[in-house]
Amino acid sequence: MSQSIQAAQEESYGGSDNASGSASLNAETAAALSLLDSRAVWALGLLLAFVLGRVTQKQKLPAGFKRLPKLAGLPYIGRPWGVPMSGADAAWYFSQLHKKYGPIYESEVTGTTHIWIENDKIARELLVHRGRKYGDGYELPAGAGVLGGSEVLPLMGMGQEFWRHKDALNRIANVEDVSFGYSELENKDTLRRVLDSPKEWSQHITTHCARTAARVAWGDARHGTKLMEIVQDLSKAGSPGSPPRQEADLRQQMKVAFFEARDDVIARTQAGTAEGSWMKLCLEKAGGLEKGNLSKQEAALTVGTNALIAIAATGSPLHAFFTAMCSYSSWQPRLHEELDRVCGDRLPRTADLPHLPVLRAVVKETLRWKQPMPLGLSRRTTEDDVYDGYYIPKGAVVHANAYLISRESSKYPEAEEWRPERWLEPSWPTYQEPLSEYPTIRGDAAFGYSTHACPGIELAAIELYTTIGAIAWGYNFKRQEGRQGCENAVPWYETNPYVMNVSSQFPCTVTPRSAEKARYMAGGCEDPSLLVKA
Numbered sequence: 001m002s003q004s005i006q007a008a009q010e011e012s013y014g015g016s017d018n019a020s021g022s023a024s025l026n027a028e029t030a031a032a033l034s035l036l037d038s039r040a041v042w043a044l045g046l047l048l049a050f051v052l053g054r055v056t057q058k059q060k061l062p063a064g065f066k067r068l069p070k071l072a073g074l075p076y077i078g079r080p081w082g083v084p085m086s087g088a089d090a091a092w093y094f095s096q097l098h099k100k101y102g103p104i105y106e107s108e109v110t111g112t113t114h115i116w117i118e119n120d121k122i123a124r125e126l127l128v129h130r131g132r133k134y135g136d137g138y139e140l141p142a143g144a145g146v147l148g149g150s151e152v153l154p155l156m157g158m159g160q161e162f163w164r165h166k167d168a169l170n171r172i173a174n175v176e177d178v179s180f181g182y183s184e185l186e187n188k189d190t191l192r193r194v195l196d197s198p199k200e201w202s203q204h205i206t207t208h209c210a211r212t213a214a215r216v217a218w219g220d221a222r223h224g225t226k227l228m229e230i231v232q233d234l235s236k237a238g239s240p241g242s243p244p245r246q247e248a249d250l251r252q253q254m255k256v257a258f259f260e261a262r263d264d265v266i267a268r269t270q271a272g273t274a275e276g277s278w279m280k281l282c283l284e285k286a287g288g289l290e291k292g293n294l295s296k297q298e299a300a301l302t303v304g305t306n307a308l309i310a311i312a313a314t315g316s317p318l319h320a321f322f323t324a325m326c327s328y329s330s331w332q333p334r335l336h337e338e339l340d341r342v343c344g345d346r347l348p349r350t351a352d353l354p355h356l357p358v359l360r361a362v363v364k365e366t367l368r369w370k371q372p373m374p375l376g377l378s379r380r381t382t383e384d385d386v387y388d389g390y391y392i393p394k395g396a397v398v399h400a401n402a403y404l405i406s407r408e409s410s411k412y413p414e415a416e417e418w419r420p421e422r423w424l425e426p427s428w429p430t431y432q433e434p435l436s437e438y439p440t441i442r443g444d445a446a447f448g449y450s451t452h453a454c455p456g457i458e459l460a461a462i463e464l465y466t467t468i469g470a471i472a473w474g475y476n477f478k479r480q481e482g483r484q485g486c487e488n489a490v491p492w493y494e495t496n497p498y499v500m501n502v503s504s505q506f507p508c509t510v511t512p513r514s515a516e517k518a519r520y521m522a523g524g525c526e527d528p529s530l531l532v533k534a
């Protein structure tokens with residue numbers, strides 16, 4: 001076909017004595033035509049595949065069941081495109097689909113059915129009440145190749161091994177003093193670092209999370225330094241196209257760090273100098289741990305990955321708190337008034353929490369507003385199921401979209417706004433009494449639903465309440481004004497495909513609330529080498 005059109009074209013140009021010009025023209029024309037040709041073949045192929053797909057799809061559905069609303073896609077390959085890779089776009093993308101397809105729908109990617117759940121009622125019905133059918137592990141991009149599903153709890157499938165690890169984790173993560181008192185000790189040092197270099201507030205928050213997690217995990221904050229590097233590398237290794245070599249190195253790096261930290265606790269326990277920690281509990285098989293009976297190797301991996309998750313997960317709402325303070329500064333006087341009235345000239349403690357409803361509302365609303373895991377943690381179904389007449393196949397990947405669930409309009413009017421009053425005033429649908437107990441982040445959907453739901457919720461609660469309380473007790477926060485403010489916008493929402501959402505550092509002016517508070521915060525810092533960003 002292209003040959004005859006080429007001949008006709010030569011004729012219409014009437015030949016040429018410029019041989020090279022003619023040759024290049026012909027080459028261009030031929031290329032364009034072959035592109036046209038290939039487009040036609042593609043179009044025909046796609047049409048054929050579409051028709052075939054419609055037929056086969058209809059055949060696959062068991063009799064008597066309805067098919068969930070399904071996102072359009074290509075047969076066989078399904079819909080591998082669509083979900084934006086990063087930024088607020090992902091959240092926006094799903095809100096548009098939600099409007100069109102409703103609260104539960106499916107899509108297909110290379111033969112796997114993905115189920116998208118976007119309301120709390122359905123998420124609870126499927127993931128809680130039928131939890132065992134919806135609890136199989138699903139390899140995440142950030143986990144694939146780094147640590148296998150058989151080694152870390154969040155990626156494990158259901159079964160005896162899962163329950164043995166889960167039981168052990170629940171025990172170590174829920175002892176009477178979940179943070180062993182380290183959270184409050186670290187708060188004081190963090191305030192000191194922010195005083196020393198306030199522009200580096202984001203770095204200080206990450207340092208705070210790493211030190212606290214390392215102390216809780218191994219009784220020594222120094223192990224946190226390595227974890228900070230690993231958390232950064234882990235997100236890089238999870239990027240599409242990252243070389244397998246890098247993942248293998250990271251896997252090795254993680255294991256070395258976890259085993260070294262474990263051996264350090266063994267040595268300190270033998271010397272009688274080990275402070276309280278998850279690892280010490282495991283080694284002593286304290287608090288009923290003998291039941292789970294994790295080997296030393298399993299304990300090293302369980303404690304290590306738990307510490308890594310704790311750093312990334314708690315860092316997210318701590319960053320979001322700065323965003324909220326810069327965007328809704330009128331709440332600062334109300335928060336300061338409560339903290340001064342209840343705590344006076346010292347930092348807030350766990351025992352103060354029943355008297356700090358405004359602080360708890362600020363924390364809960366921050367968690368709702370900027371979900372740390374906006375698209376949840378995906379699970380696989382272990383058997384076929386039927387919901388409301390709709391067929392959900394075995395092996396489907398189920399995503400509970402935390403971002404949209406936390407924005408259901410009947411429950412959360414003005415959902416895009418950060419409004420702590422929705423937890424404090426009876427006119428809002430989410431209000432609950434008594435205020436000495438509510439609002440609380442315990443049981444919050446941000447910690448997941450399924451049998452895999454977060455075992456770190458108690459530690460997260462202590463850390464978020466006391467750390468945000470301490471920072472708010474000591475400081476005023478202000479976004480940049482004028483031209484600088486326009487150039488350095490406060491980030492709205494950053495979702496990414498790697499599970500955890502943490503905003504990057506943005507310019508925020510952080511100043512001590514008074515000279516007296518500054519003097520208090522200046523006193524003491526356990527590790528002065530961490531005062532300035534290395």
Ligand code: HEM
Pocket residue numbers: 153154155166169173306307309310311313314317372373376377446447448449450451452453454455456457459460
């Ligand atoms: C603000 C802080 C945190 C948030 C928002 C958070 C959220 C979550 C979510 C959404 C899940 C998945 C639940 C599901 O599959 O349905 C999860 C699982 C998990 N979290 Fe957290 N988490 C936080 C802090 C922590 C901390 C401090 C620890 C450490 C003690 C921790 C350890 C874990 C572990 C080990 C899992 C996997 C559990 C399993 O697969 O059974 N998390 N978390």
